[in-house]
Amino acid sequence: MLTGNHKNIFNDARVPWSEYRYYDPKTVGLDFEGMIADIQAAPEGSFVLLHGCAHNPTGIDPTPEQWEKLADVIEEKKHMPFFDVAYQGFASGSLDEDASSVRLFVKRGLEVFVAQSYSKNLGLYAERIGAINVICSAPEVADRVKSQLKRLARPMYSNPPIHGAKIVANVVGDPTMFGEWKEEMEQMAGRIKNVRQKLYDSLTEKDQSGKDWSFILSQIGMFSFTGLNRPQSDNMTDKWHIYMTKDGRISLAGLNLAKCEYLADAIIDSFHNVN
Numbered sequence: 001m002l003t004g005n006h007k008n009i010f011n012d013a014r015v016p017w018s019e020y021r022y023y024d025p026k027t028v029g030l031d032f033e034g035m036i037a038d039i040q041a042a043p044e045g046s047f048v049l050l051h052g053c054a055h056n057p058t059g060i061d062p063t064p065e066q067w068e069k070l071a072d073v074i075e076e077k078k079h080m081p082f083f084d085v086a087y088q089g090f091a092s093g094s095l096d097e098d099a100s101s102v103r104l105f106v107k108r109g110l111e112v113f114v115a116q117s118y119s120k121n122l123g124l125y126a127e128r129i130g131a132i133n134v135i136c137s138a139p140e141v142a143d144r145v146k147s148q149l150k151r152l153a154r155p156m157y158s159n160p161p162i163h164g165a166k167i168v169a170n171v172v173g174d175p176t177m178f179g180e181w182k183e184e185m186e187q188m189a190g191r192i193k194n195v196r197q198k199l200y201d202s203l204t205e206k207d208q209s210g211k212d213w214s215f216i217l218s219q220i221g222m223f224s225f226t227g228l229n230r231p232q233s234d235n236m237t238d239k240w241h242i243y244m245t246k247d248g249r250i251s252l253a254g255l256n257l258a259k260c261e262y263l264a265d266a267i268i269d270s271f272h273n274v275n
């Protein structure tokens with residue numbers, strides 16, 4: 001499942017793409033069988049775009065066992081895994097835990113592309129700080145990849161901006177600041193988890209229909225898919241003045257504990273009273 005931005009990037013670069021199944025609206029969970037079947041059916045040697053952690057927009061990540069199975073299929077089909085990692089540390093609160101999907105592929109000796117963004121986890125949106133890491137099978141391959149990347153970068157943006165990169169280097173290069181950053185990130189991830197729990201508790205307490213809202217707790221990261229469709233999302237905005245994307249996604253980072261009950265009332269009303 002690609003984000004709108006991925007599609008625009010691939011279209012602009014004239015890279016042909018197609019989507020694998022990911023989100024299952026029936027369970028508001030992962031359509032793992034569909035995902036595996038589509039990746040298996042893709043032409044051998046395809047690039048497979050994966051979200052390393054905290055999938056945007058759904059908030060639904062594969063389990064460790066499902067990641068293993070994905071790596072099996074990708075290896076078997078000689079596909080190239082391309083990880084988009086924009087929320088490392090924001091999902092679980094731990095940089096290492098959130099890197100486990102990528103590390104699982106690298107441990108198998110697979111070649112891997114990893115596009116990392118530090119916009120969120122370092123709060124540096126406007127500095128455009130990120131990195132592309134390519135794990136290659138041999139030094140000669142790395143040389144070839146490097147020359148291709150330089151060939152792409154020079155006519156595209158020429159040189160990367162340096163100010164944000166120096167801020168990052170300052171933080172990660174100093175053990176005290178690195179420790180503070182990790183602590184603060186854990187706090188932020190913990191805050192989001194608390195809000196997620198409170199939203200689930202409010203929904204379960206208020207909704208008398210017996211609907212299972214546990215998918216909210218299975219999701220991870222800044223976003224949650226509510227399972228609301230377009231007319232229901234419109235009702236959230238028109239009647240309750242809750243502004244969200246029309247695919248039913250809400251950002252938990254923009255929510256506080258005091259507003260969870262109001263949000264739960266709005267979701268319950270939209271879900272049960274609008275088709």
Ligand SMILES: Cc1ncc(COP(=O)(O)O)c(C=O)c1O
Nearest residue numbers: 051056084086117118119129130
């Ligand atoms: C999965 C994913 N990748 C990349 C980005 C964008 O990162 P950047 O701010 O570095 O462009 C986002 C969100 O904006 C995202 O959700």
